[in-house]
Every structure is written in structure tokens, then in C-alpha cells.
Amino acid sequence: MDRRASLIDLRRRLEALESPFLKGKLGAAALPFGVPAMDGALPGGGLALGALHEVAGSGADEEDGATAAAFAAGILARLLPPQPVLWCLAAGDLYGPGLAACGLAPERLILMRGGSDQDVLWAMEEGLRSKALAAVVGEVATLSLSASRRLQLAAEASGTTAMALRRWRNADLARRQRLSPNAAMTRWRVKALPGETKDEPGVGKPRWQVALWRCRGGVPAEWIVEACDATGHVALAAALADRPTRLRQAATG
Numbered sequence: 001m002d003r004r005a006s007l008i009d010l011r012r013r014l015e016a017l018e019s020p021f022l023k024g025k026l027g028a029a030a031l032p033f034g035v036p037a038m039d040g041a042l043p044g045g046g047l048a049l050g051a052l053h054e055v056a057g058s059g060a061d062e063e064d065g066a067t068a069a070a071f072a073a074g075i076l077a078r079l080l081p082p083q084p085v086l087w088c089l090a091a092g093d094l095y096g097p098g099l100a101a102c103g104l105a106p107e108r109l110i111l112m113r114g115g116s117d118q119d120v121l122w123a124m125e126e127g128l129r130s131k132a133l134a135a136v137v138g139e140v141a142t143l144s145l146s147a148s149r150r151l152q153l154a155a156e157a158s159g160t161t162a163m164a165l166r167r168w169r170n171a172d173l174a175r176r177q178r179l180s181p182n183a184a185m186t187r188w189r190v191k192a193l194p195g196e197t198k199d200e201p202g203v204g205k206p207r208w209q210v211a212l213w214r215c216r217g218g219v220p221a222e223w224i225v226e227a228c229d230a231t232g233h234v235a236l237a238a239a240l241a242d243r244p245t246r247l248r249q250a251a252t253g
Helices: 003-017 036-040 066-077 096-101 117-127 145-158 171-178
Strands: 052-057 085-089 109-113 135-140 161-166 186-193 207-215 221-226
Touching: 036 221, 052 066, 052 145, 066 096, 066 135, 066 161, 066 186, 066 207, 085 117, 117 135, 117 145, 145 161
Parallel strands: 052 161, 052 186, 085 109, 085 135, 135 161
Antiparallel strands: 186 207, 207 221
């Protein structure tokens, strides 16, 4: 199916989902994580809705994107009302049971497979014009400043939240893209850590190292959290819950 035919099909599917009661999303502020240390680092006390956010893995998690996808799924699971999510794929390896474990029901997903970053970005922008969606997700390796600005403006106009999941399969491209500027409101790096209990390191609930390394109007910081549960919520790891948040002394983006 060529791009024009794909565009027509996507538009028809989105138009079929729209109804009058979905038109009032503008004015939504932020989605709290429910973790005071995290919400306190974000302007508005949570993740800004109707905006573009970037999520990427860290270290070994950069390539397959599984940890970043799980973190994003937990956020998407908590968006209300539970409208559909357009997920624009770079590869055919999205794992439905893994998303469900993070609270995002697979039946909420509208999947689109793009042959290139340009196709994915095009589909994201088209999806953001619809008010029938809770969010639009796109798996991309490259995200230019101009492309990200278009996505940010489209998200602001519709009130639909956008997430760019960065997947770098080429080490040279990864090095160039990690620090390249874009217009995302927040930029996150998520790394999987072994589970840990008081007496048995490596055993217990999976943990993530979550870094908010760029935040427009917010405070860069990082936390060790327990991976999100079936309701999409994360929690500070038990051993760290009573310790002060470790802030990075980096400039806000």
C-alpha cells in the first residue's frame, strides 16, 4: 500500500472513532506520576498533556526499545478517558502482553508500520490532528528540530499527547542523535535494573533507572523506581523511598 492509500485509510479509521463528546480535550494540564519526587521536578506537577515527549532506552536498552516502551505504556495506560492510542512501528516486535502488564490494553492500540522514519513521523502528525486518540506514539531513530516542532505544534492544537520512542540500531547514529536538540517538552532515558529485596539482591520486582535529562521549565533529575504495575504506576524503589532525590546539575532544556 503506497503512502497516499495509507493516508486515506488512516484518516477514515480516525474519523470513524471521532464523536462529539471527544472534542473537549484542550485545556488538560498534566498527568501526575503519583511520586512526589518525580512530579515535583516537572512543571505543572506532572507530564504535560497535549505535548511531545521523548523516551529512549539507556545502554543495552537503546536498541530494542523494550524498557522505553514499557515506561511509555504505563503513562499511556493512565490517560483518561481510555481512548485509542495510535502506535507507529519501526519494527514488528511490539509485545502485547508486556504492554498489558504495564496497564495498556492491546485492544486500545491502532498499529501502523512505517518503512522509514519519515513514514512514521508523517503518520504521527496525521494522527495528532485527530481528537479521537488518547495519544500518538512513534518509534524513530532520527528526530530533527523541525520535525519535532511540527509534532509539538500539532499536539498543542489537538490536545493529543505525542511520544517519540527513540530506537537506535546503528552506534554512530546513536552517538549523533542522543544529544541533538529537538522540541520535545521532556526527554527521558530509562534503563532496566535487576530486581532487589533487602536480603536478596537480584531478586524481586524489576526496577528502572529513570532519568529526566531535559525538561522545558523543569528540573533534570533521576530516580530508581520499581517498574510500573498493572495500573501503569511506578513507585520509588523501597530501599530509596526515604532518601532525597538525586538531582543532576544540568541545565534545563
